[in-house]
Amino acid sequence: MELLSACQRGDEETLRKLLQEGKDPSEANGVGQTGLHVAALWGRPAILDMLIKAGANLNAANSFSGATPLHCAAQENERGDGRGRIECVLKLIAAGADPSIRDMRGRKPAFYSRNADVRAALGAPPEPEEDEEEDEEEEDDEEFLPDSEKTPVTIVTGFLGAGKTTLINYILHERHGKKIAVVENEFGAVDIDSSLVTANLQAKEDVISMDNGCVCCTVRGDLVKAFKSLAERNEKYDAVIIETTGMADPAPVAFTFNTQREVGAKFRIDAILCLVDAKHIQQHLDDVREAGVINEAVNQIAFADKILLNKIDLVSQEEKSTVRRSIKSINATAQIIETERSRANLDLLLGIGSFSLESHDHDGPTPKKPKRSAHLSGVSSVGVEIDGELDEQKFNIFMTKLLQEKARDLYRSKGVLKFHGSDDKFVFHGVHEQIAFGPVEDGWNEGEKKKVKVVFIGRNLDKEALHKGLEACKV
Numbered sequence: 001m002e003l004l005s006a007c008q009r010g011d012e013e014t015l016r017k018l019l020q021e022g023k024d025p026s027e028a029n030g031v032g033q034t035g036l037h038v039a040a041l042w043g044r045p046a047i048l049d050m051l052i053k054a055g056a057n058l059n060a061a062n063s064f065s066g067a068t069p070l071h072c073a074a075q076e077n078e079r080g081d082g083r084g085r086i087e088c089v090l091k092l093i094a095a096g097a098d099p100s101i102r103d104m105r106g107r108k109p110a111f112y113s114r115n116a117d118v119r120a121a122l123g124a125p126p127e128p129e130e131d132e133e134e135d136e137e138e139e140d141d142e143e144f145l146p147d148s149e150k151t152p153v154t155i156v157t158g159f160l161g162a163g164k165t166t167l168i169n170y171i172l173h174e175r176h177g178k179k180i181a182v183v184e185n186e187f188g189a190v191d192i193d194s195s196l197v198t199a200n201l202q203a204k205e206d207v208i209s210m211d212n213g214c215v216c217c218t219v220r221g222d223l224v225k226a227f228k229s230l231a232e233r234n235e236k237y238d239a240v241i242i243e244t245t246g247m248a249d250p251a252p253v254a255f256t257f258n259t260q261r262e263v264g265a266k267f268r269i270d271a272i273l274c275l276v277d278a279k280h281i282q283q284h285l286d287d288v289r290e291a292g293v294i295n296e297a298v299n300q301i302a303f304a305d306k307i308l309l310n311k312i313d314l315v316s317q318e319e320k321s322t323v324r325r326s327i328k329s330i331n332a333t334a335q336i337i338e339t340e341r342s343r344a345n346l347d348l349l350l351g352i353g354s355f356s357l358e359s360h361d362h363d364g365p366t367p368k369k370p371k372r373s374a375h376l377s378g379v380s381s382v383g384v385e386i387d388g389e390l391d392e393q394k395f396n397i398f399m400t401k402l403l404q405e406k407a408r409d410l411y412r413s414k415g416v417l418k419f420h421g422s423d424d425k426f427v428f429h430g431v432h433e434q435i436a437f438g439p440v441e442d443g444w445n446e447g448e449k450k451k452v453k454v455v456f457i458g459r460n461l462d463k464e465a466l467h468k469g470l471e472a473c474k475v
């Protein structure tokens with residue numbers, strides 16, 4: 001995405017060269033973000049001019065939030081050049097961009113601005129009308145259930161033969177008093193590099209996302225259909241399970257919950273569960289692949305929130321310990337539950353809220369020091385604990401840069417944050433480049449030490465750089 005990067009940097013020379021070479025000025029990345037979106041977000045009017053002249057699509061909506069370049073330009077935030085953004089609004093309007101287009105939340109560009117000049121250019125009154133915001137929010141509230149009322153969705157992954165079908169059968173046939181729907185799917189053909197999601201973005205939450213997005217996010221049309229039909233039924237499910245055979249990266253599935261209004265309004269990703277065959281997993285983990293070829297077994301463990309260490313009847317105590325160590329060296333934070341024939345207390349597996357800011361597992365284990373022994377595949381966990389407070393602005397810049405450089409390799413990230421000037425307890429959790437981030441309602445527990453704890457799980461992570469980078473975010 002050379003064009004998008006040039007737009008973000010404000011690099012006119014490179015952009016000119018790319019356009020002369022015949023690059024499409026409307027070129028979009030995997031989440032539909034175009035050069036105009038990026039130039040508008042970063043307040044780069046000169047870049048915007050060049051793209052407009054080259055005939056870029058003025059009203060392109062991204063697939064992440066439905067935002068057009070005008071939505072991006074109208075946004076008020078700390079990033080880039082604020083004056084430049086205002087100029088971009090004026091230029092877009094002069095060029096014919098449509099200010100009446102609504103994003104996925106039903107909001108027009110003017111909703112995002114309190115600047116009278118910007119609002120005038122967008123054809124809105126200088127002050128937001130009393131009901132402008134309320135209307136929008138009511139509309140939202142109507143469609144988007146609160147997090148706690150959404151049906152939790154568990155993504156079940158696991159290598160061939162690990163016991164996924166056995167788990168599903170157990171869940172469907174056992175009398176556990178829960179009403180559970182299962183969505184079975186063959187995801188073998190999913191692009192393993194596709195990227196991610198977060199479940200529920202309420203007003204108080206924020207998303208840190210690369211401005212030029214991820215190059216390969218994919219919405220699963222088949223999944224959208226399945227969830228629409230579930231939503232249309234007059235049944236209230238306690239949980240939905242998606243079985244994802246052969247898939248190394250659950251990101252495209254999770255992505256669907258974030259970008260598809262019909263799905264995300266009523267359902268939320270609860271957790272990623274990985275079935276592991278205790279007898280055979282080690283050989284799969286140690287299976288050396290050519291450079292660039294993904295080891296699915298390693299990836300599945302890296303993405304998981306919980307691991308069902310199954311077929312425990314087939315291994316000795318010693319073998320079990322070896323496997324547990326291997327799993328921990330890849331993913332230090334996922335809880336391991338030992339099972340036989342995939343039988344486990346469902347309360348431990350479903351509705352655990354690993355992706356929810358409301359019920360985040362705040363005190364999950366955080367590896368205190370960077371682990372020295374990364375797995376052969378280069379996939380490992382890095383935990384960072386910091387005494388002290390972070391500067392929110394510095395942290396945002398650090399994360400934005402990290403995600404721009406490492407989104408593909410950063411599978412999961414989770415953390416508890418303490419910012420200077422706020423007594424709130426912030427949590428974040430993410431898959432690849434998209435991160436849900438916000439304060440938790442119940443705040444810090446009594447007696448809990450208010451410190452920063454962050455875990456990154458991914459490939460070839462630079463532990464020292466992560467430590468230093470986060471340390472540098474301290475006030």
Ligand SMILES: Nc1nc2c(ncn2[C@@H]2O[C@H](COP(=O)(O)OP(=O)(O)OP(=O)(O)O)[C@@H](O)[C@H]2O)c(=O)[nH]1
Pocket residue numbers: 158159160161162163164165166167245246275310311312313314339340341342
């Ligand atoms: N000994 C033993 N066998 C098990 C256990 N759990 C599952 N199995 C057997 O392992 C085999 C594979 O289990 P499945 O549930 O079909 O595995 P799967 O993950 O759905 O396999 P795919 O659909 O091929 O990916 C079956 O023959 C199961 O009966 C267990 O805990 N112990």
